[in-house]
Amino acid sequence: MSETPSEQQPDSVFYRPQRPRRSESSLSRDRIVAASVALLDRDGASALTMRKVAAELGVHATSLYWYVQRREDLIDLAVDHVLAEAASALPGDDVPWDDVVFRVAKQYYDSFVAHTWAAEFAGARPLIGPNALALAQRIITALREAGGTEQDRAIAASAISQQVLGAATTAAVVGGLSNAPADELAAAVGTPETLGIWIPPFDDVLRLLVDAIRARLAAANPDR
Secondary structure: OOOOHHHOOOOOOOOOOOOOOOOOOOOOHHHHHHHHHHHHHHHOHHHOOHHHHHHHHOOOHHHHHHOOOOHHHHHHHHHHHHOHHHHOOOOOOOOOHHHHHHHHHHHHHHHHHHOHHHHHHHOOOOOOOHHHHHHHHHHHHHHHHHOOOHHHHHHHHHHHHHHHHHHHHHHHHHHHHHOOOHHHHHHHHOOHHHHHHHOOOHHHHHHHHHHHHHHHHHHHOOOO
C-alpha cells in the first residue's frame, strides 16, 4: 500500500539511510560536514557549493555524492552540526521550567550568532536534525511542566523559535554593517551608536518573552 502524503517522511538527509564509508576512500560524512562548516565560517552562505566543499577536502566533487545528494544536504547537516554543543548541554529535569526555556533558547541563539550563516539557512530550511530536535523537545517538555493549554504552549514555543531566529538573523546583519565602511554604515543606520538603540540585548528581550509566557500560562492555571 502506498503512503499518503501525510505519512511520507520529508525528503531530508536525516531520514535517508546513511551509506557506509567506502573502504578505499578517506572521505566520510563527518569530514564533509566539517569542511562545509569551515567554508561557511570563512566565506559565508553564498560560498557553499559541492565543488567548493570538495576543493576544501582535496577531492573531486563527484566523490561527495556517495554521502550527500545535493547542496541542501550540506546546509542541513552544517546547521545541525553547529547546534551540537548546545544540544549536549541541556538543563536537567531539576531545573525550573522557565529557567530551562531561557537557557535553551539562549544556547540556540548563541550557536547561530557564532556562525552567522546558520540563522540565514535555518529561516529557510526545516530544523529536523537530531540536535535541533533535542533543543526543541527540551523547550516543549519544559512548557508542559508549566501547564496551560496545548494551544498556549504551541504559541509559546512558536514565539520562542521566532525570537531566536529573528534575533540571530538581525545580529548577523548588524555584524555585517558594523564591518562596513563608516560612510556606508551612516547611510544605512545613522551612526554606530544607533545600533545599540534599535537592537536591544537578546537576553533582555528573551526575559521579557519568558515573563509573558509565564503570565499567560499562570492565567490558564489559576490553581497552580
